[in-house]
Amino acid sequence: MNKVLIGIPTYNEKLNIASLVLEIFSLYPSINVFVIDDNSPDGTEIILQTLKKKFENFNYLIRSEKAGVGSAHIAALNYAYENNFNYLITLDADYTHQPKYIKEFLKERKNCEIVLGSRFTDSNGVSDWILYRRLMTHWGHYLTKFFLGMKQDASGAFRCYNLTLIKKDIFKYITNKSYGFFVESLYLFCKCRFKIKEVPIILPKRTYGESKMTFKDVKNTLLLIFRIRYKKYDNKIILDNTPRIDNRKQFYDPQNWDSYWKKQSNSISRLYQIIAYIYRNTFIVSRINTYIDKYFEGKSNLLHCGCGSGHIDTKISKRHSLHAIDISEEAVLNYRHNVPDVMDVSQRCIFNTNYPNNKFDGIYNLGVMEHFKNEEIIQIFFEMKRILKINGRIILFWPHRFSSSVIFLKCIKYLFCLFNKNISFHPAEISLVKNRKMIESLAQKTGFILESYDFSIRDLFVQTVICLKNSKKN
Secondary structure (H helix, E strand, O other): OOOEEEEEEEOOOOOOHHHHHHHHHHHOOOOEEEEEEOOOOOOHHHHHHHHHHHOOOEEEEEOOOOOOHHHHHHHHHHHHHHOOOOEEEEOOOOOOOOHHHHHHHHHHHHHOOEEEEEOOOOOOOOOOOOHHHHHHHHHHHHHHHHHHOOOOOOOOOOEEEEOOOOOHHHHHHOOOOOOHHHHHHHHHHHHOOOOEEEEEOOOOOOOOOOOOOOHHHHHHHHHHHHHHHOOOOOHHHHHHHOOOOOOOOOOOOOOOHHHHHOOOOOHHHHHHHHHHHHHHHHHHHHHHHHHHHHHOOOOOEEEEEOOOOOOOOHHHHHHOEEEEEEOOHHHHHHHHHHOOOOOEEEEOEOOEOOOOOOOEEEEEEEOOHHHOOHHHHHHHHHHHHHHEEEEEEEEEEEEEOOOHHHHHHHHHHHHHHHOOOOOOOOOOOOOOEOOHHHHHHHHHHHOEEEEEEEOOHHHOOOEEEEEEEEOOOO
16 A cells, blocks of 8 residues: 555645545555645645644645646656655545545556546436536536547546556646646547546535636636647657557468558548447447347356457446457557456457467457458357357357448449549458358357347348357367
8 A cells, every 4th residue: 555645736725634634544544645735825734734743654745836736736746756656546635536435446556557536427426516517517528528539537636547557758748737637638648548447436515615616727628628639749659658568469460450440541441430430339339238138147258359449348348257359459459448347458369369268158259250261260260169168159240241331332442443542441351241051051160059140120231140159069
């Protein structure tokens, strides 16, 4: 616990700070507390001096003037780095961030870069607030989701930073020193694909005193959202701070999946990926969840084999022990950021996963099998069979040769060819599903039983959903 620091910015918090610090020490006696006060005129410093005399693991900094809550968090971060703390937890001094939640942060801290206290994962997160603050908070959350693509609680100050994984230099690129610090910093963390976990919290109204957030702060934060949307961060900043994959390998990848999962510069390719994202979340997410719920009990040991960016896995990762692999390092980094509740995600080859025999209750993938030749598919099935338990199942979302998406994309490519333009939306689909007999033949050759085969209007005739059961070992 002595590697954890609690950072608390204060300004005119003499009614709250003593009781807050005492409660923190009563719950976590070995933790360290550091208060950053902006020369409060209400006498907060006298209370801080008394706390310093009482607790050896308490310290504080008095700054000469009110310099902004964002700069106070930077001061806490600098203090944590300089004194070799592994983790910094920041919270407000007004009791809206309750110390009882710190234990949840400590549980989640080791396997991700950031833990956030989220007001939006619980419907009662801000129910005690006045209507004006509730509206402004939800409106700000909507804007960060819509314009910045951040699903997390981006403007919250209740955070845990894993300083063992985050380089100190990244914070010098965050320019906002007020409430916009939280939005800008999280946006940069997302650009670097940090793994970000959220802990549900409920924020009561202030215990004493008045909120420091003014209408000017709200206005500036909203303007900041629009500025960030068009701000160009140096690619070197992103690359230098993007987490690397442990024990990563250079796999033979003739289909060049890294290129596919990198952010597309081509406007047509970007449009395709946006449409694919909307389709997955509109049709595929509910469908894969239905099949997972049908065939697997809660906490089953599952493998997403060819996981891609992971947009379909949020619910599955919360209900099951989910593992994920992909040949693309880019995909793995995206997945790690998008699915923080996954047990592990790693760069592995689908032909030889290096997992032990009989490890998984189930395996699934979406849009993978069609990219391999028939003999390669058989090899993949044998590897899946090896790592599946007896009576384990494979669920495959595999496009049909007459699927609506295949026909539509062929028409688009044909139109581009008329203008002598060659365009590719994804690696070649060389083994689309022909019919049920094709799948039965593959199953028979590899020792699986075809339990279900569904090609229907439920997803606009795009994917054939196949379930194979591993009835026995060869």
